Amino acid sequence: MLEARETTTQVSVVEDTPAATSPARFFNRELSWLAFNERVLAEAENPHYPLLERLRFLSISGSNLDEFMTVRVAGIAGQIRRSIDEISIDGMTPSQQLAAVHEQILVIEASQQRIWADLKDQLADYGIRVVGEQQAGSESDRWLKQYFLEHIMPVITPQAIDPAHPFPFVASTGIGILFSLTRVADSAPVMEMILIPQALPRFVRVPGPEAIYMSIEDLICRHADEIFPGFKLNGHGVFRVLRDSDIEIEEDAEDLVRYYRTAIQRRRRGMVIVLQLQGKFDPAAEELLRAQLALDKALIIKTGGIIGMAGLAAIVDEDRPELKFEPYSPRYPERILEHDGDCFAAIREKGIVIQHPYESFEVVIDFLKQAARDPDVIAIKQTLYRAGKQSAVVNALIAAAEAGKSVTAVVELKARFDEEQNLLWASQLERAGVQVIYGFVDWKTHAKVSMVVRREGEAYRTYCHFGTGNYHPITARIYTDLSYFTAQPAAGRDVGKLFNFITGYIEPKKTELLSISPISLRNTLYECIDAEIANAQKGCPAAIWAKLNSLTDPGVIDRLYAASQAGVEIVLVIRGICCLRPGIPGLSEHITVKSIIGRFLEHARIWAFGNGAELPSRKAKVFITSADGMSRNLDRRVELLLPIRNKTVHDQVLGQVMLANLLDTEQSWLLESDGSYHRVETSEDKSEKPFNLHRYFMTNPSLSGRGASLTSGRKVPKLSLRRGNI
Missing domain, CATH: 3.30.870.10 (Endonuclease Chain A)
Incomplete structure (x- = not known):
C-alpha cells in the first residue's frame, strides 16, 4: 500500500473562484517547479525503492535545485537589480517571486538534510558509512592520512586573506574552507582559505570490503595540522557558492561561435546567487565572505548537514546491486531483427515507433x-x-x-x-x-x-x-x-x-x-482544441489527453480553460511545471492534472484529441512533438508537431503509451486547485490491482512492429480505461 503524501509548496495566494481573466487563474511558474522538485525529493523517502536508489533521488533533487538557482532564481534577481518590474502570469512582481522562492528553497533544503541524515543511518546498517572528521578506525585513519598526503596535499593551495593577498575568485559550485588560525611564533591572528579544486573527488572511499566514505572537505579539515604547521587552529568553516549561469544572447553578435566561447567564460564569473555555509561558521569569516562575494539579492543557506547534495551521486556508484533497481536491458525492436537488421527495409515496409528506454x-x-x-x-x-x-x-x-x-x-x-x-x-x-x-x-x-x-x-x-x-x-x-x-x-x-x-x-x-514552431505549431494546437470545443457544443463526445514535461504558456492554458468550460474532458500528464489550475468550478472542473515520478524520467510529448469520439479511439487525432507547452517552445524555438496516421503506430501511442500513463497508480501525483500535490492512493479493493507503467513496459514485449515474433509468444496485455478512474 502506497503511503499518501502531500508536497507542501503553496504555489500562490489565489481567490476561491478566479475569473477567467484574473492572474489568479495561473500558478506561479517558479513555485510550481519547486513543487516538482519536492516530488522528486519525496522519492528519496519511498520505502518501496532500494536504498541507493533513494539516495540517487536525493542527489537528483540537489542537482535540480542547483540548476534552478543558477538559472531561474538568477534571472529573477537580475530583473530586480536592473529594475525590471515584469509581472509574472500569476501577478507577482520579481521581488515577490524572489522572496517566495527563497522561502521555499529553505524549506526544501531542510527536508534534504533531514532525509540525508536518515539515509546515512540506514546506509550504515548495510555497511556503507559516511564519516566526518571523527575517527573511522585505525587502519582507515592511516590510509586516509596517507591518501591526503599523497593525493590531496600537493593539489590544494592555502592562501592567506590579508591586504597583500587579494580575495580569490570562487567558481560556481565551488567549495572552499576558511580557517581561523593563530601563528604560534607571535600569536598573530591569521585567516587562510583553501579552494577545493573541482578535479578532486567529491568523496574519498577507503579501500576494503566495508564502504567507508569521507567528503573531500572533511578530509582536508581533518588534516589541517599537516597544512598549517606552526599554527594553532581556532576554527574553520566550509562554504559553497552558486553563480548566475545563464547566457544572454546578443542579437547583433557578429560571430555566434566566438560569442559563445567568450560567454561560457563569462558565465563562470557570474553574480553570486547562493552562498551555503556549513556548520558553526565563524562570524568574522562569514562577514568576510559576505563583503567579498558581493551578495546582492543572494540567498544565504546555513546548514549543519552536508553541502552540495548533488555530490552524493558518487556514493550511489557503490557496487551493491542488492541496494539498487534490478538491472534492465532494453530490447532491440523485433521489426528490425525480422529484416536481418536492415533498418531501411523495415521502415520501407511501414512506419515504426520505438519507445525508449524499453527499446534500445x-x-x-x-x-x-x-x-x-x-x-x-x-x-x-x-x-x-x-x-x-x-x-x-x-x-x-x-x-x-x-x-x-x-x-x-x-x-x-x-x-x-x-x-x-x-x-x-x-x-x-x-x-x-x-x-x-x-x-x-x-x-x-x-x-x-x-x-x-x-x-x-x-x-x-x-x-x-x-x-x-x-x-x-x-x-x-x-x-x-x-x-x-x-x-x-x-x-x-x-x-x-x-x-x-x-x-x-x-x-x-x-x-x-508537420507543424513547425514558431510558424504554425501553436495554431495547429489551437485548431485541434477549438474542434473539441465545437464537438462539445454539438453534444458529441469531446476529450483531450496530453503528456508534456511542462505547461506554462498562458494562451494554451486559456484555450484549455475554454474547452473545460464547454464540457471537454481533459486529462493532462505534466511531469514538471504546471501553471494551469485544475478543478475550479466554472473554469477548469473538467481538467485533471497528474504528474508521474519514478524509476525513469517521463519525457515524451504527446497530444491526443477525441475528434468526435471518446478517447481512446482510432478516430482520435494523435500527435507526437518535441515541444512542451511553454511560450519559448511555441514562439522562440524551432519545434515539430507530427500527426500519427499509421494505424498501428496510432494504436501503440494512444492505446498503450498514453493510456498507460493515465492508468498508473504507483508513481502518480494529482494536482489540486490550491497548487499542492498528493500521491495517488492505491485502492484497497483487491479487484483493482496497482498499476506501474514503468514495470508494465519493462516486463511486456516490445510495442513496435511485433509482427511474427508474437505469433507463438506472449502478447502485450490490452489496456482498458474505466471512466472515472483517472
Missing part, C-alpha cells in the same frame, strides 16, 4: 551507421541539441562524411550547459567535412529529426526519424521518449523544407504533415 536507442544509431556505409545513400541531415560527451550519433555522421556522403548537421549552440560540448562536436564535424549549421540567433533549434536520402532504382526515397528526446545515448537509458521512423513521402518533403528553413531561412509556406 541503438536502433537510432544503427539507422545512421547503416546510412553512413550504404553506397546508395546520397545525403544525411541531422539536428543535434544535446548529444552527450561520447556520441555515437556524431561518430556516425563523421563516418558518413568521410565516406563521401553529403552530411549536414544543425548544431544548437544555445543548449544550456551543453554549449561547450556542442562547440567541440561542431569543430570535429567540420574537420570531417560535415556542413555544420548553427541555426538562428534568436531561436533554439529544439526539433529532433534526421533524414536520409537514398537512391533506389531510378528514384530517391527519404527516410526520416522523429524524436521526442535528444540524440543522447546516456539520457536515452533513463528518459522515456518516442522515436518514429517513416519513409512516408510527405514526411520527407516536409523535413526537407524544415532543414531549408533552418539552414537558409527559407520559411515553408505550406507543409503536408
Whole structure:
C-alpha cells in the first residue's frame, strides 16, 4: 500500500473562484517547479525503492535545485537589480517571486538534510558509512592520512586573506574552507582559505570490503595540522557558492561561435546567487565572505548537514546491486531483427515507433551507421541539441562524411550547459567535412529529426526519424521518449523544407504533415482544441489527453480553460511545471492534472484529441512533438508537431503509451486547485490491482512492429480505461 503524501509548496495566494481573466487563474511558474522538485525529493523517502536508489533521488533533487538557482532564481534577481518590474502570469512582481522562492528553497533544503541524515543511518546498517572528521578506525585513519598526503596535499593551495593577498575568485559550485588560525611564533591572528579544486573527488572511499566514505572537505579539515604547521587552529568553516549561469544572447553578435566561447567564460564569473555555509561558521569569516562575494539579492543557506547534495551521486556508484533497481536491458525492436537488421527495409515496409528506454536507442544509431556505409545513400541531415560527451550519433555522421556522403548537421549552440560540448562536436564535424549549421540567433533549434536520402532504382526515397528526446545515448537509458521512423513521402518533403528553413531561412509556406514552431505549431494546437470545443457544443463526445514535461504558456492554458468550460474532458500528464489550475468550478472542473515520478524520467510529448469520439479511439487525432507547452517552445524555438496516421503506430501511442500513463497508480501525483500535490492512493479493493507503467513496459514485449515474433509468444496485455478512474 502506497503511503499518501502531500508536497507542501503553496504555489500562490489565489481567490476561491478566479475569473477567467484574473492572474489568479495561473500558478506561479517558479513555485510550481519547486513543487516538482519536492516530488522528486519525496522519492528519496519511498520505502518501496532500494536504498541507493533513494539516495540517487536525493542527489537528483540537489542537482535540480542547483540548476534552478543558477538559472531561474538568477534571472529573477537580475530583473530586480536592473529594475525590471515584469509581472509574472500569476501577478507577482520579481521581488515577490524572489522572496517566495527563497522561502521555499529553505524549506526544501531542510527536508534534504533531514532525509540525508536518515539515509546515512540506514546506509550504515548495510555497511556503507559516511564519516566526518571523527575517527573511522585505525587502519582507515592511516590510509586516509596517507591518501591526503599523497593525493590531496600537493593539489590544494592555502592562501592567506590579508591586504597583500587579494580575495580569490570562487567558481560556481565551488567549495572552499576558511580557517581561523593563530601563528604560534607571535600569536598573530591569521585567516587562510583553501579552494577545493573541482578535479578532486567529491568523496574519498577507503579501500576494503566495508564502504567507508569521507567528503573531500572533511578530509582536508581533518588534516589541517599537516597544512598549517606552526599554527594553532581556532576554527574553520566550509562554504559553497552558486553563480548566475545563464547566457544572454546578443542579437547583433557578429560571430555566434566566438560569442559563445567568450560567454561560457563569462558565465563562470557570474553574480553570486547562493552562498551555503556549513556548520558553526565563524562570524568574522562569514562577514568576510559576505563583503567579498558581493551578495546582492543572494540567498544565504546555513546548514549543519552536508553541502552540495548533488555530490552524493558518487556514493550511489557503490557496487551493491542488492541496494539498487534490478538491472534492465532494453530490447532491440523485433521489426528490425525480422529484416536481418536492415533498418531501411523495415521502415520501407511501414512506419515504426520505438519507445525508449524499453527499446534500445541503438536502433537510432544503427539507422545512421547503416546510412553512413550504404553506397546508395546520397545525403544525411541531422539536428543535434544535446548529444552527450561520447556520441555515437556524431561518430556516425563523421563516418558518413568521410565516406563521401553529403552530411549536414544543425548544431544548437544555445543548449544550456551543453554549449561547450556542442562547440567541440561542431569543430570535429567540420574537420570531417560535415556542413555544420548553427541555426538562428534568436531561436533554439529544439526539433529532433534526421533524414536520409537514398537512391533506389531510378528514384530517391527519404527516410526520416522523429524524436521526442535528444540524440543522447546516456539520457536515452533513463528518459522515456518516442522515436518514429517513416519513409512516408510527405514526411520527407516536409523535413526537407524544415532543414531549408533552418539552414537558409527559407520559411515553408505550406507543409503536408508537420507543424513547425514558431510558424504554425501553436495554431495547429489551437485548431485541434477549438474542434473539441465545437464537438462539445454539438453534444458529441469531446476529450483531450496530453503528456508534456511542462505547461506554462498562458494562451494554451486559456484555450484549455475554454474547452473545460464547454464540457471537454481533459486529462493532462505534466511531469514538471504546471501553471494551469485544475478543478475550479466554472473554469477548469473538467481538467485533471497528474504528474508521474519514478524509476525513469517521463519525457515524451504527446497530444491526443477525441475528434468526435471518446478517447481512446482510432478516430482520435494523435500527435507526437518535441515541444512542451511553454511560450519559448511555441514562439522562440524551432519545434515539430507530427500527426500519427499509421494505424498501428496510432494504436501503440494512444492505446498503450498514453493510456498507460493515465492508468498508473504507483508513481502518480494529482494536482489540486490550491497548487499542492498528493500521491495517488492505491485502492484497497483487491479487484483493482496497482498499476506501474514503468514495470508494465519493462516486463511486456516490445510495442513496435511485433509482427511474427508474437505469433507463438506472449502478447502485450490490452489496456482498458474505466471512466472515472483517472
